[in-house]
Amino acid sequence: MDFLVPFQYEFFTRxxxxxxxxxxxxxxxxxxxxxxxxxxxxxxxxxxxxxGAVSSYIIGLNFYIGASIWGFxxxxxxxxxxxxxxxxxxxxxxxITTAGFALGVLLMNVGYSPIKNFESLLxxxxxxxxxxxxxxxxxxxxxxxxxxxxxxxxxxxxIFDTDTAKVYGIKTDRTDIIFSLVLAGVVISAMNSxxxxxxxxAIIAPAASARLxxxxxxxxxxxxxxxxxxxxxxxxxxxxxxxxPSGSTIVLFGAAxxxxxxxxxxxxxxxxxxxxxxxxxxxxxxxxxxxxHEH
Amino acid sequence: MVxxxxxxxxIIEIRNLSFGYKYHDPIIDGVSLDIxxxxxxxxxxxxxxxxxxxxxxxxxxxxxxxxNIKFRKKNDRDKTKEFPxxxxxxxxxxxxxxxPITVTELVSMGxxxxxxxFPWINNNTKKRIRILLxxxxxxxxHNRQIRELSGGExxxxxxxxxxxxxxxxxxxxxxxxxLDPLSRENIIQKLIEINNSGITIMITTHDIxxxxxxxxxxxxxxxxxxxxxxxxxxxxxxxxxxTYGLKE
Numbered sequence: 353m354d355f356l357v358p359f360q361y362e363f364f365t366r367x368x369x370x371x372x373x374x375x376x377x378x379x380x381x382x383x384x385x386x387x388x389x390x391x392x393x394x395x396x397x398x399x400x401x402x403x404g405a406v407s408s409y410i411i412g413l414n415f416y417i418g419a420s421i422w423g424f425x426x427x428x429x430x431x432x433x434x435x436x437x438x439x440x441x442x443x444x445x446x447x448i449t450t451a452g453f454a455l456g457v458l459l460m461n462v463g464y465s466p467i468k469n470f471e472s473l474l475x476x477x478x479x480x481x482x483x484x485x486x487x488x489x490x491x492x493x494x495x496x497x498x499x500x501x502x503x504x505x506x507x508x509x510x511i512f513d514t515d516t517a518k519v520y521g522i523k524t525d526r527t528d529i530i531f532s533l534v535l536a537g538v539v540i541s542a543m544n545s546x547x548x549x550x551x552x553x554a555i556i557a558p559a560a561s562a563r564l565x566x567x568x569x570x571x572x573x574x575x576x577x578x579x580x581x582x583x584x585x586x587x588x589x590x591x592x593x594x595x596x597p598s599g600s601t602i603v604l605f606g607a608a609x610x611x612x613x614x615x616x617x618x619x620x621x622x623x624x625x626x627x628x629x630x631x632x633x634x635x636x637x638x639x640x641x642x643x644x645h646e647h
Numbered sequence: 648m649v650x651x652x653x654x655x656x657x658i659i660e661i662r663n664l665s666f667g668y669k670y671h672d673p674i675i676d677g678v679s680l681d682i683x684x685x686x687x688x689x690x691x692x693x694x695x696x697x698x699x700x701x702x703x704x705x706x707x708x709x710x711x712x713x714x715n716i717k718f719r720k721k722n723d724r725d726k727t728k729e730f731p732x733x734x735x736x737x738x739x740x741x742x743x744x745x746x747p748i749t750v751t752e753l754v755s756m757g758x759x760x761x762x763x764x765f766p767w768i769n770n771n772t773k774k775r776i777r778i779l780l781x782x783x784x785x786x787x788x789h790n791r792q793i794r795e796l797s798g799g800e801x802x803x804x805x806x807x808x809x810x811x812x813x814x815x816x817x818x819x820x821x822x823x824x825x826l827d828p829l830s831r832e833n834i835i836q837k838l839i840e841i842n843n844s845g846i847t848i849m850i851t852t853h854d855i856x857x858x859x860x861x862x863x864x865x866x867x868x869x870x871x872x873x874x875x876x877x878x879x880x881x882x883x884x885x886x887x888x889x890t891y892g893l894k895e
Contacts, residue, residue: 387746504766505759512746512756516808519706519735521760567792569747 358592363481367545370481370489371588371602372581374542375554377493379580380500381538382559383573384531388511391560392442393430393532395552396449397539400426402548403452405473406459415473416488419540422452427532435525453548476547476591476599485544492541499534507531508569545588547599554599557606558583561613579609657719658684658816658847659705664714666704673712674700676870682816682849684719687842689862689878690851693891696869698851699738699820705849706735706818734809734817734846739801739825744794750804751776751789757811779807783837799830806837816847823850823858835861855887 358364385394404422405415426448433448434441500507509517510524518524539551546554562575587602594601659682667673674697682688690698703709705716734757754776755768762772780786783803788796793804802822809817822838823831835858842848842863852858859865860878867873867881867890874886 501766502764505756505762508748508752509756509759512748512753513737513742515703515706515708515737515741516735516756518708519733520757520812563747567747567794568749569752572747 355589358589364592366483366486367481367592367598368585368588370486370545371584371598373489373493374538374545375558375580375582375584375602376577377496377538377580378542378546378551378555378584379558379562379576379578380573381496381535382555382557382580383562383569383576384500384507384511385535385555386559386563390441391552391556392445394535394539394555396430396445397423397426397532397536398543398548398551400449400452401536401540401543402473403455403459405543406456410459416540419543420536423536423540424533426452427536428529431525431528431532435528473543474547474549475597476545476550476602477597480544482544485541489541489545492537496534496538499530503527503530545598546602547597550597550599550603553603553606554580554584557603557610561606561610564610564613564617579606583609656684657681660717660719661705662714662717664701664704664716665712666700666709667712674870675704675711677714678868678872679714680866680872680875682847684815685842685845685847687839687848687863688850689859689865690849690868691853691855691859691865691890692851692868693853696890698853698868701868702818702820702849702851706733732812732814732816734812734814736802736805736809736819736822738820739798739805742801742805744801746793748793749789750780750785750791750793750796750807753793753804754780754807754811757808761812776807776811779811780804783807797830798826799833802826802830802834803837806834810841810846814846816849817841819848819850821851821853823852823854828857831857855882 359368382394385391401419401423404418404420406418407422408415408418411418429448430441430444433439433444506517506522506527509520509522510527514524535555538555539548542551542554558579559572559576561579562572565575566572583605584602587605588598590596590605591598591601659680661678661680661682664675664678664680665673666675674695678701690701692698700709704711751768751773755762755772758772758775763769768776777786777789780789783806785796785800785803785807788800788804793801796804806819806822809819817838819838823834826834831854838848838850850858850862860882862878864876865878865881866875867886869890869892873890874881
């Protein structure tokens with residue numbers, strides 16, 4: 353069958369496995385990012401690490417080293433500045449992370465000729481995922497799943513009600529920093545396959561879609577993970593056939609599922625089950641407010 | 648009947664406490680206060696009087712400029728706890744009511760460090776929560792999302808979270824705000840019952856007739872303590888004018 357043909361290629365199979373793992377991890381982590389109202393941090397961190405990655409190349413280091421230092425430093429700086437000064441998180445994230453990205457762009461354009469094709473870092477490329485990348489993704493993914501599993505109660509309490517969590521003995525500042533570091537780890541590991549400029553949507557879109565489809569946290573977590581996996585799979589698959597950066601196709605699939613989720617919720621509202629006296633029925637109707645409507 | 652009998656020992660002692668959000672503008676200005684074990688206290692004052700700030704200082708969420716807060720053990724032989732365990736519920740305005748969380752999940756947060764390492768809620772914890780929810784007459788809503796509940800029911804859910812770890816002291820920020828008179832009355836009656844079981848309670852309110860006059864002990868606060876005592880005795884026109892910053 354034709355659709356199995358790409359699996360003859362080792363790089364494709366590796367790319368698909370990587371995309372499935374990353375899709376699931378981004379979907380899972382995205383739930384906490386979206387509920388925390390910090391969607392911009394994924395966007396910011398993914399841009400920030402670019403500066404670190406380019407700097408690493410220029411001084412002859414593995415790009416993971418520079419990206420990690422830069423990413424983890426940015427995560428700590430964002431959390432600390434936000435906590436200590438009266439500047440909102442979005443402003444802090446915007447300045448620190450865009451500065452990192454700007455440095456990367458600057459270094460690329462001042463006469464240095466880096467050996468790596470930076471386009472794959474920016475937009476993702478299935479061909480650029482090496483065995484070492486795969487190993488890094490695997491380690492980061494296992495660490496992330498373990499963190500989310502054992503920290504779920506703490507994370508949920510901190511996100512929902514930070515002050516009360518502190519009263520009940522949770523080190524909320526430490527939790528914030530660890531969460532940002534884990535997010536930075538996922539961002540760094542996903543740079544090659546999804547690309548720094550597009551990664552934020554891969555983290556947020558599955559969780560935002562899941563949030564539209566359910567009001568239950570556990571279901572949201574499962575749905576977001578599934579949506580992340582499905583969009584990453586089809587995105588990676590499509591990128592092979594149309595020869596486009598994998599990041600762009602994964603993100604477009606994610607955005608499409610988000611659009612479908614919005615449409616589903618809109619239609620569900622239109623067609624809501626409701627009562628007239630004792631009679632329960634459903635049909636399309638215009639909501640005046642809540643469940644009152646006119647026929 | 649309200650519990651006006653308190654044991655002699657204090658659970659919290661506050662001395663010369665000052666704190667503010669801006670330099671030279673303290674919102675808590677030299678407050679000294681003893682909170683006897685087993686007492687039901689209402690902090691009464693207008694918006695901006697420092698009620699929530701005082702609670703946050705007691706809870707350790709704000710660091711004081713000056714002064715200190717001491718937590719007292721029941722007696723010298725009590726070696727089980729360094730500090731009294733606290734049950735806390737914040738103002739409703741600070742809560743994201745659209746957060747996808749059920750009543751049971753929310754109450755279980757109060758037991759986050761004693762209900763196992765796994766992310767799910769074990770059966771024992773579920774049973775314990777259900778019993779408490781039933782006592783607070785909201786057991787049937789255990790699987791509901793918090794946003795699906797009425798204001799009074801939501802307050803009870805937060806009360807349940809504050810109570811689930813068997814606290815020595817219950818600190819509730821505006822537990823009756825935004826409620827209709829019947830729901831408000833129900834919450835106050837429930838708190839009186841809880842206080843009768845021996846738990847010290849401290850709440851904030853700006854409602855004089857609906858809440859403060861029904862509590863055994865009221866502290867009138869407007870940056871400093873204006874007056875404190877039995878509301879039927881201290882809530883004179885003069886005290887209310889002073890507390891609310893109005894001219895006589």
